Amino acid sequence: MEPVIVVEDLVKRYxxxxxxKGLSFKVYRGEIYGLLGPNGAGKTTTIRAVAxxxxxxxxxxxxxxxxxxxxxxxxxxxxxxxxxxxxxYNELTVRDNxxxxxxxxxxxxxxxxxxxxxxxxTLALKEFLDRRYGKLSxxxxxxxxxxxxxxxxxxxxxxxxxxxxxxxxxASSIRELVKKLARTGKTIILSSHYIDEAMNxxxxxxxxxxxxxxxxxxxSYLARILGLGKEVRIYTAEPLSNEQAGKIRELIESSGYAxxxxxxxxxIVAVTRETVGFLEEVLxxxxxxxxxxxxxxxxxxSWEMVFKGYIQPLEEGGCGPCPLAGTGx
Ligand SMILES: Nc1ncnc2c1ncn2[C@@H]1O[C@H](COP(=O)(O)OP(=O)(O)OP(=O)(O)O)[C@@H](O)[C@H]1O
Ligand SMILES: [Mg+2]
Numbered sequence: 001m002e003p004v005i006v007v008e009d010l011v012k013r014y015x016x017x018x019x020x021k022g023l024s025f026k027v028y029r030g031e032i033y034g035l036l037g038p039n040g041a042g043k044t045t046t047i048r049a050v051a052x053x054x055x056x057x058x059x060x061x062x063x064x065x066x067x068x069x070x071x072x073x074x075x076x077x078x079x080x081x082x083x084x085x086x087x088x089y090n091e092l093t094v095r096d097n098x099x100x101x102x103x104x105x106x107x108x109x110x111x112x113x114x115x116x117x118x119x120x121x122t123l124a125l126k127e128f129l130d131r132r133y134g135k136l137s138x139x140x141x142x143x144x145x146x147x148x149x150x151x152x153x154x155x156x157x158x159x160x161x162x163x164x165x166x167x168x169x170x171a172s173s174i175r176e177l178v179k180k181l182a183r184t185g186k187t188i189i190l191s192s193h194y195i196d197e198a199m200n201x202x203x204x205x206x207x208x209x210x211x212x213x214x215x216x217x218x219x220s221y222l223a224r225i226l227g228l229g230k231e232v233r234i235y236t237a238e239p240l241s242n243e244q245a246g247k248i249r250e251l252i253e254s255s256g257y258a259x260x261x262x263x264x265x266x267x268i269v270a271v272t273r274e275t276v277g278f279l280e281e282v283l284x285x286x287x288x289x290x291x292x293x294x295x296x297x298x299x300x301x302s303w304e305m306v307f308k309g310y311i312q313p314l315e316e317g318g319c320g321p322c323p324l325a326g327t328g329x
Contacts, residue, residue, distance in 0.1 A: 019045040025213065034206065035047070051081050077152070095130055098120075116129070120147065159191070199301070227309045230272060231269060233298075235267050236266050236267070257270070
């Protein structure tokens with residue numbers, strides 16, 4: 001299968017800052033390819049380079065076989081981009097913004113009107129078409145940004161943190177929408193600094209750090225090698241005795257549910273990929289030890305987990321083919 005997007009040895013320097021240090025990856029038709037990385041990893045730089053919006057210092061990006069920098073005008077006909085920051089005109093209504101962009105993308109007046117109705121339907125934006133973009137909530141702005149990106153029905157979508165700053169409910173509706181677009185055959189690159197989001201949405205994920213690929217693969221593979229899981233925190237009503245703490249640790253270890261365990265005086269922490277099983281099987285047994293539970297918290301995978309469990313050891317390990325070793329840039 002021919003890849004839709006090929007990123008080859010991409011280097012981008014901004015003066016002294018080297019934002020990308022020789023990045024390569026391929027994206028195939030119908031994929032949601034997740035670029036996952038903390039702040040400053042190089043996600044936006046990668047997306048802008050794919051869109052042909054910045055000149056690579058070295059290397060190149062091919063979109064449908066075309067060099068995206070040299071043929072940016074042609075390439076953009078096939079790409080819809082949701083930039084990191086809202087980018088439509090605040091003073092214009094959603095409809096006028098969409099119309100303006102549709103016309104720039106070469107749609108006729110009639111076709112533009114038709115597409116506005118179609119995308120408004122897809123994005124549940126109909127009742128907001130005549131509101132000014134600047135007056136919309138963040139969630140609605142994001143939806144309007146996505147509408148603008150797909151107005152010319154491009155086959156490729158580049159979504160730079162589409163749910164950033166959006167409340168959890170709206171964020172989840174945006175995620176559903178991204179899945180829906182992928183089901184219609186679009187090829188999508190999605191950047192995110194939410195580990196859970198990238199893992200749940202993407203067919204493959206590239207973990208990017210300091211402009212370098214750390215690891216790439218299917219979410220299940222990444223979750224395994226990064227030791228990701230949800231963090232279950234059990235707060236006890238009374239401090240645990242040393243004996244209790246020892247027994248709890250043993251019990252959790254032997255259950256096979258947790259990849260990491262920490263038992264402090266008043267909190268039991270376990271990282272697990274099977275939260276339900278853990279809670280159903282292990283929690284009752286903890287209670288049988290006479291432990292009173294005061295509260296319970298389940299936290300998504302954190303960057304701390306990834307840094308401590310994977311990135312830091314790589315950086316410190318001085319390993320031979322270490323992805324984070326100098327790349328000669
Ligand atoms: N125009 C610019 N001039 C100088 N440095 C830049 C510029 N744009 C980005 N950088 C730097 O390049 C590096 C990568 O930035 P980039 O915006 O691509 O990261 P990101 O992964 O998108 O981060 P975030 O999660 O904060 O959006 C950072 O160190 C950033 O400070
Ligand atoms: Mg960014």
